[in-house]
Amino acid sequence: MLNKNKELSCTEIGERLNFSGSALSHHLKQLQDSGVLEFARKEGTYHYYHLNWDTLKRYIVVNSEI
Known part of the structure; x- marks a missing residue:
């Protein structure tokens, strides 16, 4: 859904995950x-987010070592 170069708005994230x-x-x-x-x-009333890949990689490494 989110890759290294992509931002998504709250609305887009909610629609893709089917969250209220x-x-x-x-x-x-x-x-x-x-x-x-x-x-x-x-942008207007929309808030855009992106992944912090450095932090995400640390979580993946730590969890793979468990």
Whole structure:
């Protein structure tokens, strides 16, 4: 869904994952707090996000070692 060079709006993420507004907001907040997801920009009322690949890679390495 999100690759190295792509940003998606909250609306696009919610539609692709079939999440309601409150569930999406909750999960986006958790991903931001963990450093995996970063706020990229705001365009009008749309908020765009992208993955923080450095943080994501660390999570993958740590989990693969468990």
